Amino acid sequence: MDKASKIRAGDVRTASRLIRNLEDQLPEATETLKHIFPHTGKAHIVGITGAPGAGKSTLTDALISSFRHQNRTVGVLAVDPTSPFTGGAILGDRIRMQRHAEDPGVFVRSLATRGALGGLSKAVGDAVHILDAMGKDIIMVETVGTGQQEVEIINHSHTVVVVMVPGMGDEIQAIKAGILEIADIFIVNKADRDGARQLHRELQMMLDMANLKPGAWRPPIVMVENVFQPEAFTEQMEEASRQIDAHYRYLIESERMEDRMRRQVLVEINEAIRASILEPVLKDLVASGELDRMMSALFKKESDPYSLAERAAKRYLKKEFLA
Amino acid sequence: MDKASKIRAGDVRTASRLIRNLEDQLPEATETLKHIFPHTGKAHIVGITGAPGAGKSTLTDALISSFRHQNRTVGVLAVDPTSPFTGGAILGDRIRMQRHAEDPGVFVRSLATRGALGGLSKAVGDAVHILDAMGKDIIMVETVGTGQQEVEIINHSHTVVVVMVPGMGDEIQAIKAGILEIADIFIVNKADRDGARQLHRELQMMLDMANLKPGAWRPPIVMVENVFQPEAFTEQMEEASRQIDAHYRYLIESERMEDRMRRQVLVEINEAIRASILEPVLKDLVASGELDRMMSALFKKESDPYSLAERAAKRYLKKEFLA
Numbered sequence: 035m036d037k038a039s040k041i042r043a044g045d046v047r048t049a050s051r052l053i054r055n056l057e058d059q060l061p062e063a064t065e066t067l068k069h070i071f072p073h074t075g076k077a078h079i080v081g082i083t084g085a086p087g088a089g090k091s092t093l094t095d096a097l098i099s100s101f102r103h104q105n106r107t108v109g110v111l112a113v114d115p116t117s118p119f120t121g122g123a124i125l126g127d128r129i130r131m132q133r134h135a136e137d138p139g140v141f142v143r144s145l146a147t148r149g150a151l152g153g154l155s156k157a158v159g160d161a162v163h164i165l166d167a168m169g170k171d172i173i174m175v176e177t178v179g180t181g182q183q184e185v186e187i188i189n190h191s192h193t194v195v196v197v198m199v200p201g202m203g204d205e206i207q208a209i210k211a212g213i214l215e216i217a218d219i220f221i222v223n224k225a226d227r228d229g230a231r232q233l234h235r236e237l238q239m240m241l242d243m244a245n246l247k248p249g250a251w252r253p254p255i256v257m258v259e260n261v262f263q264p265e266a267f268t269e270q271m272e273e274a275s276r277q278i279d280a281h282y283r284y285l286i287e288s289e290r291m292e293d294r295m296r297r298q299v300l301v302e303i304n305e306a307i308r309a310s311i312l313e314p315v316l317k318d319l320v321a322s323g324e325l326d327r328m329m330s331a332l333f334k335k336e337s338d339p340y341s342l343a344e345r346a347a348k349r350y351l352k353k354e355f356l357a
Numbered sequence: 358m359d360k361a362s363k364i365r366a367g368d369v370r371t372a373s374r375l376i377r378n379l380e381d382q383l384p385e386a387t388e389t390l391k392h393i394f395p396h397t398g399k400a401h402i403v404g405i406t407g408a409p410g411a412g413k414s415t416l417t418d419a420l421i422s423s424f425r426h427q428n429r430t431v432g433v434l435a436v437d438p439t440s441p442f443t444g445g446a447i448l449g450d451r452i453r454m455q456r457h458a459e460d461p462g463v464f465v466r467s468l469a470t471r472g473a474l475g476g477l478s479k480a481v482g483d484a485v486h487i488l489d490a491m492g493k494d495i496i497m498v499e500t501v502g503t504g505q506q507e508v509e510i511i512n513h514s515h516t517v518v519v520v521m522v523p524g525m526g527d528e529i530q531a532i533k534a535g536i537l538e539i540a541d542i543f544i545v546n547k548a549d550r551d552g553a554r555q556l557h558r559e560l561q562m563m564l565d566m567a568n569l570k571p572g573a574w575r576p577p578i579v580m581v582e583n584v585f586q587p588e589a590f591t592e593q594m595e596e597a598s599r600q601i602d603a604h605y606r607y608l609i610e611s612e613r614m615e616d617r618m619r620r621q622v623l624v625e626i627n628e629a630i631r632a633s634i635l636e637p638v639l640k641d642l643v644a645s646g647e648l649d650r651m652m653s654a655l656f657k658k659e660s661d662p663y664s665l666a667e668r669a670a671k672r673y674l675k676k677e678f679l680a
Contacts, residue, residue: 064663067661067663068661068663068664071658071661071662071663072658072661075658085408295656296652299652299655299656299662300652302655302662303648303651303652303655303662303665303666304639305662306662306663306665306666307635307638307639307642307666307669307670308635309666310663310666310667310669310670311634311635311638311666311669311670311673311674312630312631312634312635314670314674314678314679315630315634315674315678316627316630318678319630325626328626329619329622329623329626332622332625332626333618333622335394335395335398338390338391338394338395339394339622339625339626339628339629340387340390340391340394340629340633341391342626342629343626343629343630343632343633343634344633346630346633346634347630347633347634347637349675350634350674350675350678351634351637351638351673351674351675352672352673352674352675355637355638355641355673356637
């Protein structure tokens with residue numbers, strides 16, 4: 035059986051190895067992905083984002099349980115920020131969602147990347163395809179932080195869950211406006227803390243001001259209290275999973291799904307083009323010694339980066355496409 | 358007088374317009390930058406980063422005052438996160454550092470970007486060159502957040518100041534390890550809050566464990582209390598500015614400056630190449646209708662993004678450079 039077929043049959047080892055090869059940017063990974071792609075598009079892809087410390091991992095873990103109670107299979111990608119200086123994943127060795135490790139209906143992998151700008155987002159898109167082809171019903175992509183890179187990762191999702199906690203600084207206020215644009219569902223975690231009601235009120239106010247069109251999805255706000263109150267917590271997380279399902283139905287019934295898929299496809303084709311065009315160029319610049327010559331010219335101020343890059347474009351691009 | 362000469366003479370209007378054109382990615386901006394580049398390399402470039410709500414703007418404002426007391430000229434770039442959905446700067450219209458508005462020795466601009474991945478980091482590098490050519494002695498680049506994108510922005514600096522506040526979540530702990538690698542100076546802001554001493558202790562411990570080589574720079578930790586205690590605050594900020602100067606002297610005396618400059622130049626050439634090679638390709642894909650055809654093929658699962666991107670590489674790259 036070839037690798038793509040093994041993955042479609044749910045083989046965990048083959049899938050894990052392919053994800054590892056993706057992170058390491060091995061060219062053979064791309065060949066397998068080509069065979070996997072036609073068998074994707076069935077899963078509901080859910081992005082989970084929010085500031086560090088908001089409790090995303092705990093909530094993702096609880097969502098796994100909710101979906102498993104409904105007998106649905108779950109894939110989770112935990113996206114780790116990688117230090118561009120050491121190349122090592124900061125959170126990589128944190129052991130995630132251990133209690134689901136024995137459940138064959140759950141597949142959890144963390145994903146790091148080696149430096150390359152935009153490489154992480156591409157790896158996320160590719161890894162989502164793998165989990166999708168494995169036949170997982172729900173795929174959750176948990177990201178760290180809410181910067182632009184996270185937004186790109188989120189672009190691979192159908193439904194975006196933004197996790198917030200009460201009592202962050204006031205600059206957060208401004209950032210909420212940005213989050214409002216990406217959130218399909220808010221979870222206010224640690225809702226037993228001071229300030230939870232105020233945060234709820236602020237979010238409601240912002241949603242009121244957003245002037246949603248009639249029939250548009252209004253992001254619900256799910257309040258989740260302490261994990262140490264197991265009954266209330268489980269019930270609140272069931273509510274969160276119901277809202278996730280409701281959003282999926284909304285996307286399909288309102289024909290909004292096509293917009294989301296357009297966004298996904300556009301991000302993905304962009305990333306694939308970067309990999310196919312920019313990477314061979316950079317490789318050649320390094321291998322030919324040209325990059326070193328460029329750097330030395332810049333140090334001596336004999337040239338400027340803009341002129342050097344234009345010269346590189348002439349070297350690599352067919353001339354009919356030069357700017 | 359041409360634009361580059363006007364900027365070198367310190368003309369604020371010309372500089373502002375050029376920064377605006379950069380943000381809008383107008384090609385004529387690049388031509389001016391080519392003439393500016395040979396006149397750069399004199400300023401001390403200081404990156405200021407830290408989580409939202411840490412008080413970076415307040416501290417940057419106080420640092421402006423400290424440097425101005427020493428009769429040094431200051432440029433500030435406040436890097437704003439831009440929503441990829443609206444294209445508008447979230448924090449853009451926040452009025453920054455107003456009290457320095459009348460001082461001709463201070464030039465403050467905020468910088469946003471229109472979507473393009475990596476475009477913000479390139480715009481920062483370019484804008485730093487403009488402030489540098491204007492003759493500013495110190496250039497501070499204030500970024501929002503501490504994600505990978507911020508790290509790239511920070512790559513344009515000689516000295517990186519990381520601002521922290523006590524009492525953030527526990528996941529922060531893990532992130533500190535990453536911050537440790539980029540920080541040259543720590544400022545613990547709101548140091549009168551609970552947990553400030555503990556944060557100080559934790560940072561010291563991490564620095565102890567970092568096994569710095571003899572003679573290496575050990576990032577100092579400057580504790581800054583309440584802005585409403587003006588005398589103590591001013592004194593603490595003077596201390597911060599002294600540490601910034603000390604780091605600059607260290608870079609030069611230890612010949613570490615060359616490493617930083619290599620890093621800067623490498624980031625910059627990478628970004629210029631992306632702009633010169635990837636952008637004409639994407640423009641042509643859109644203009645020729647090829648991007649639409651690709652998207653439609655993907656929707657119908659007639660092809661996959663990897664094969665389509667390889668085909669695009671064949672279309673645009675000279676064949677001797679194809680992977």
